[in-house]
Amino acid sequence: MRRRGTGDSVETPGPTRRPRPGGRGQSETAEEPPVRHRIVAEKLPDGDTLKEWHMVRGDEQLTMCGRELDPRADEQSDEAWGTETAHPFCHTCGALYLRETP
Numbered sequence: 001m002r003r004r005g006t007g008d009s010v011e012t013p014g015p016t017r018r019p020r021p022g023g024r025g026q027s028e029t030a031e032e033p034p035v036r037h038r039i040v041a042e043k044l045p046d047g048d049t050l051k052e053w054h055m056v057r058g059d060e061q062l063t064m065c066g067r068e069l070d071p072r073a074d075e076q077s078d079e080a081w082g083t084e085t086a087h088p089f090c091h092t093c094g095a096l097y098l099r100e101t102p
């Protein structure tokens with residue numbers, strides 16, 4: 001990867017909020033921002049052994065199946081869903097996640 005030129009070296013990643021053009025005109029596209037999911041590890045009481053992975057909606061504390069996990073637990077992006085990396089996976093979370101994701 002090459003950087004070109006000078007100047008804008010830093011591009012802020014992440015969602016950019018666009019100000020809504022106010023006034024008239026109703027937007028017909030009822031497009032909701034996609035919910036960011038993440039996958040969080042549940043460990044066995046020994047704190048070391050992985051029990052299973054759970055799905056958490058981005059801004060929530062509890063897993064989708066209603067567990068509260070250690071905030072320091074391992075995490076991965078929901079792109080790992082369905083792969084070896086996120087195995088074994090909580091059945092409840094998996095089912096709920098499937099319902100929410102097209």
Ligand SMILES: [Zn+2]
Binds near residue numbers: 094
């Ligand atoms: Zn779960």
